Amino acid sequence: MFRLLPSVPDHPALEEEILSWWEERGTFEQLRERNRGGPVWSFIDGPVTANKTLGVHTAWGRTLKDVFQRYKALRGFDQRYQNGFDCQGLWIEVGVERELGLNSKPEIEEYGLAEFARKCREKVAWSAQELIRGSKRLGQWMDWGNDYYTFSDTNISYIWRFLKLVHERGWLYRGHRSTEWCPRCGTSISAHELVGSYEERIDPSLFVRFPLIDRPGQSLTIWTTTPWTLPANVAAAVHPDEEYGLQENGEWVAIKRYPDETYVERRPGAELIGWRYAGPFDHLPAAEGIEHRVIGWDEVTMDEGTGIVHIAPGCGTEDFELSRVHDLPVVMPVDEAGRFYDRFGWLHGLSTSESTEQIVADLAERGRLVAAGEYAHRYPFCWRCNTPLIFRIADDWFISVDEVRPRLLAANATVEWTPAYFGKRMDDWLRNMGDWNISRRRYFGLPLPIFPCSCGHVAVVGSRAELDDLATAGMDQLVELHRPWIDAVEIRCPACGTEGVRRIPEIGDVWLDAGIVPFSTLGWENPEFVEGGYGTGAAKGLTGADLPDHNYWETWFPAHWVSEMREQIRLWFYSQLFMSVCLVDKAPFRSVLGYEKMLDEHGRPMHGSWGNLIPAEEAFARMGADVMRWQYCNQPPDRDLLFGYGPAHEIKRKLLTLWNSLGFLVRYANIEGFRPTFDDLASGPVAVELRPLDRWLVVRTEKMLADATAALEQELTHRLIAAFESFVDDLSNWYIRRSRRRFYDYDEAAFRTLWFALVTGLRVISPVMPFLAEHLWRNLVADVCAEAPESVFLAGWPELGEPDERLLAEISEVRRVVELGREARSTAGVKLRQPLRRVYVRGARLAQEHAQEIVEELRVDEVGFDQGPVALVRLLPNLRALGPRLGRKVPEVKAALERGEVEELGDGRIRVAGEELSADEVIRGERVEIAGWTIAYDGTLSVALDTELDPGLELRGRVYELIHTVNNMRKDAGLELTDRIVLTLPDGDELQSHEEWIKAETLASRIERGEALAITKA
């Protein structure tokens, strides 16, 4: 006996039950044991930042990872299942700062770096547990507890080794340049971190006068949206080839910008070069000794402003580059926190935004302001704390990319990207990216192992062991490779022997931490396998992960597959590729599945403050993990996912078709005492005579498996879902509906075929909906078949024969004929319960062998093919489409259409007057009615039903109505499906000739006569 199914599944409840059952049975461990020694499939998990609980965004990626790992496991692949956590850098620091109420770097230093590092580690440890808990609830199977943590000393040591190698190749250098800078975080931000960081913002728009020293009464007019950069002005740039003009009020501007003004003097930009002017803030000490002059610059645009550009090399990348070309002084107005230095007089201590109003007022007071307004534009913000970024000149450490760029491109060409355009984006990034800024002026992160000596030698320490060798002090207090402990370590300069050499204070870009993972977790060039050896430094006590040996790396590198969202192209996919190409000149992954963004169900980004953020816990409780997973998997990866309860509701509604089909099988199997045969799962029922419809369902199941397998091999889960959905529709709306009667009266072939199809469907959908599939496998298979594995995940991936495509095409055509026939009935207002004399079908070549099914489904006495009335549809040319293509031939085509001289070519295409017309080029007008017939037509198939009734047909129509009514009465009376009844028919009803039929259909043991229609339990 199967356990009866409730009318709808309670997802959260059955999921909790399956989770404990998996736990109790060690199902995942059994699966890993089963696949040990099998072929290897290597997946490397992109580390999730451990500073939060699980969100529905993260759950999307985790679901995809789980789906493919489960699928590969079903196919017998040995896998690692190592989960990873990103543990250091700005993300973690900013969160901890907020919790501690710290708002600036001095406050962190006052709090104490050691205590701050401990708080960061605590945060990671807490978040890791939360993420593990949420991921388990989602159904993700990973080797929890043996996770990698990027802040382990082992991970850090591997990055040191990479940096040393980069240094040996001469690619590591200290750059003095302009960079995007977050004043709150007090650090530069790397170009690849700016992806998606631009937001709309309103800035002041100022037109400012720069008086010319050698032309009294005349001035240059410049335009700026960043008033705080004006005190750092050193030059004004003009385009040498554009024409500039002097207006009557004494202001010089580009003529192209103000073509309607009158000019008293005109000169090409080239003639303005070298003119000296008074700077906007010459009275401040910082401007002392600076000679402001006009320079030429080809990049000056005539699209906005005045055509004269204010240049402040201390506040902009291009300005800084120009300072090198023209030997301009570089004035840095603000410090690390974005506040004016004391050389700026009354501006001292103000932030860039605080200074705006005062600068504007001061310029106005001194008669320098021409006009002030507002300007809306896209502006970059800090990706971690959302503070508007500024430009500063900083000394940062860079990896030069020019030499490695061609090798990166070559390596990327070996990677298979899904969707394919993601690979193109990576290519574009690789072609255009600048040198990699790897240093950050922060605290809890990868300590850059750079020790510059006063002799000029820069030592880059390549490992923890090397540090042990070189250190002369501070090793005894080095609890882990983090600040402040690492800052106290001193080494001996390997070049000159000087002792007391200290590390630079900077930490590294977090993407170094994540990029090294294919080496650090797999034991690259590690001589000896160390059990539990990965959990070093800050990771000690958090993980039992091993540090494998080089053989292991050879086995698992490169990954067969990685999967993350699109923004990772410039982040994790990039840093991994970069580090891997530097170390072994090879891409670290063979294929990548990327996906777009997640928005709410109305297409808006989810934000905590907007109230549309869905916490994962709430989603588990309200929709269930399986439904969430279905929603993620149903998403084509090249489009944004609109996630929410509305779509979840729709999924649940659709799933009812599957649920009701399962419920049907369970109900009648129990009534009829059906016991499944486990071996049927190998290739469908054997040793029982299958009817054509059963054979079709077996083939249909084979087809679904083939489509689903192909979809998974192409890494496209939405195609797997589509294959499954159409299979369930066919199974329910064709097989079960056509076979109901066989289940009322035990028909072994029908039971076995339906059980085989449903169970195979569950196996195929199990990677997407592991809970539901497991729950039903236990009910329908494991608990009733002694030889069945206890879990669907221990049963392997189904393997069936090649589907018979011809049979599938035949039935698919039969279904279309039936649908058209129903449509024709509905057009004519003839109920399905009213039998009709005949149907004529045209254009159906494949359906002819299934005439009997058409007869039954359309409730007609006979079917004829390629005869009878034709659907006459008025065809008109679509002039808008045809005109340009056929020109003067259009009238001829139109005339032929009117005469009906048309050959249908399928899919709505036709041939007329020697021309082939696509469906879009023809307008199909209303159908012409033919008396006594109702016709439906879909472009290639035409189905015509004879609607004329005779007394015999009418009588049978009434019998069908009666059976329908009585069966409803049975339901209303709460009778069991197997209960027999006594049926009372009204006196004088002339249905006697059909009494046996009525008795059979209503389970009536006898019919009595009385006043009104009634039933009683027999």
Ligand SMILES: [Zn+2]
């Ligand atoms: Zn910031």
Ligand SMILES: [Zn+2]
């Ligand atoms: Zn030295």
